[in-house]
Amino acid sequence: MSRATTAPGPGRRPSGDGDGRRALLLDAAEKIFNARGIQAVGMDRLRSASGLPLKRIYELFPGKDAVVVATLRRRHTRMMADIGAHVDAAGSPRERVLSLFDWFHEWFETPEFRGCPWMNAYGELGPTNPAIAAEVYHHQREFRALLTSVPRSAGCSEAVVGAVYLLAEGAVAAAAVQHSPSPAAEARAAVAALLAADAPASGAAVPGTAVPGAAASTAPPAGV
Amino acid sequence: MSRATTAPGPGRRPSGDGDGRRALLLDAAEKIFNARGIQAVGMDRLRSASGLPLKRIYELFPGKDAVVVATLRRRHTRMMADIGAHVDAAGSPRERVLSLFDWFHEWFETPEFRGCPWMNAYGELGPTNPAIAAEVYHHQREFRALLTSVPRSAGCSEAVVGAVYLLAEGAVAAAAVQHSPSPAAEARAAVAALLAADAPASGAAVPGTAVPGAAASTAPPAGV
DNA sequence: AAGGAAAGAGAATGAACGTTCTTTGACGCG
DNA sequence: CGCGTCAAAGAACGTTCATTCTCTTTCCTT
Incomplete structure (x- = not known):
């Protein structure tokens, strides 16, 4: 579901590209799931720990299960x-x-x-x-x-x-x-x-x- | 409804005494927790599976954790x-x-x-x-x-x-x-x-x- | 410099859960 | 026969969560 429509060159990417964002999220998720379990961790904690807005997270993955x-x-x-x-x-x-x-x-x-x-x-x-x-x-x-x-x-x-x-x-x-x-x-x-x-x-x-x-x-x- | 006045003992105890109720609840909880995990099971399912009203469950245990x-x-x-x-x-x-x-x-x-x-x-x-x-x-x-x-x-x-x-x-x-x-x-x-x-x-x-x-x-x- | 698309932050939504409270009905006793 | 007690059933309450939507800001394009 990449938005290649109007995303020209490396103009503005505050949080990195798709792969960078993915790594940010998985780094955070791995650490937090390991420390606290899965169901005990809300998407909001993943958001704050990764620095990614929920919108980006749900662009990268269809839902929590996929994360x-x-x-x-x-x-x-x-x-x-x-x-x-x-x-x-x-x-x-x-x-x-x-x-x-x-x-x-x-x-x-x-x-x-x-x-x-x-x-x-x-x-x-x-x-x-x-x-x-x-x-x-x-x-x-x-x-x-x-x-x-x-x-x-x-x-x-x-x-x-x-x-x-x-x-x-x-x-x-x-x-x-x-x-x-x-x-x-x-x-x-x-x-x-x-x-x-x-x-x-x-x-x-x-x-x-x-x-x-x-x-x-x-x-x-x-x-x- | 289907409450036959089966009072086999002192007074009327449709679901047995404290120990009997405890066994009913733990039997149900053991089976369901084993099959579906713990957090995925609500107290309501414990109630329906054990046949005990929530009130009795919370008389037997202070909360889900204790169960x-x-x-x-x-x-x-x-x-x-x-x-x-x-x-x-x-x-x-x-x-x-x-x-x-x-x-x-x-x-x-x-x-x-x-x-x-x-x-x-x-x-x-x-x-x-x-x-x-x-x-x-x-x-x-x-x-x-x-x-x-x-x-x-x-x-x-x-x-x-x-x-x-x-x-x-x-x-x-x-x-x-x-x-x-x-x-x-x-x-x-x-x-x-x-x-x-x-x-x-x-x-x-x-x-x-x-x-x-x-x-x-x-x-x-x-x-x- | 103006216009507009995309970004971030966070509120809104709808459902599920743990726990408590209310209602309804039946039984024992006077 | 009527009253008080208690049990069962389920509604209610407050919280939490996954997911979506809105609003404001930023920055590229023209």
């Missing part, structure tokens, strides 16, 4: 890329697997951490909002694919592959309520124990290139 | 007892640990399963409602104590003890979004792998009474 979905999607893309980059900075296949939990530890230590944004949105709006439920499903499927690809390409058994994902998911839930990063360390210790028992993981020579990286670093957010 | 907390608390008590009974029906220490995940598998298979009610409430209302946040914290602490007590009294290492809890928490989150009980089976397989690598677990004879409150006695928690 929520876009916020989740943008954060998903960023998170996947972050994890991918973190894993790619590790050396051996074993270290790549363990580095996942270092990433989670760092996340849990940030003061804004308040649990998994997707699980929070799912618990709050999943039953009544199919678009949000679908977005959460999409996130979890890709997140799971990323987390399982690391131990799988390290040659781990399927039991260990599944455990890495479930331990990560459990650590997020535990850390959220406990307000402590220690579940990440516990999950890491559990994975270390599993890897020690899983012969191929520690010594096997699996091509260490970033198999999952392709899914995270360059994939466009389009589609689905 | 939510009471619902979570009652369900917590029931869940803890259910898990304890299920574990106690198992035989060897190893089977007791694995039976935890059979319990979860059964839970995930029920059609009403929609994730962890406490995590859902925490994501939705934790930031704005300290009473609910405290109730969730209380639940998670006791839930964790129960789940860790089973592998601990089976002689498992602390890494395995922590993994059992985190795998359970992760399985709940995964099963909720996937609408599938398979995460319970995956978690069970991971625990079986851990137990196989954990020497004392399979053979050691540890007195296997359920819910041994004396938790941390042997090994210190795996710090950072």
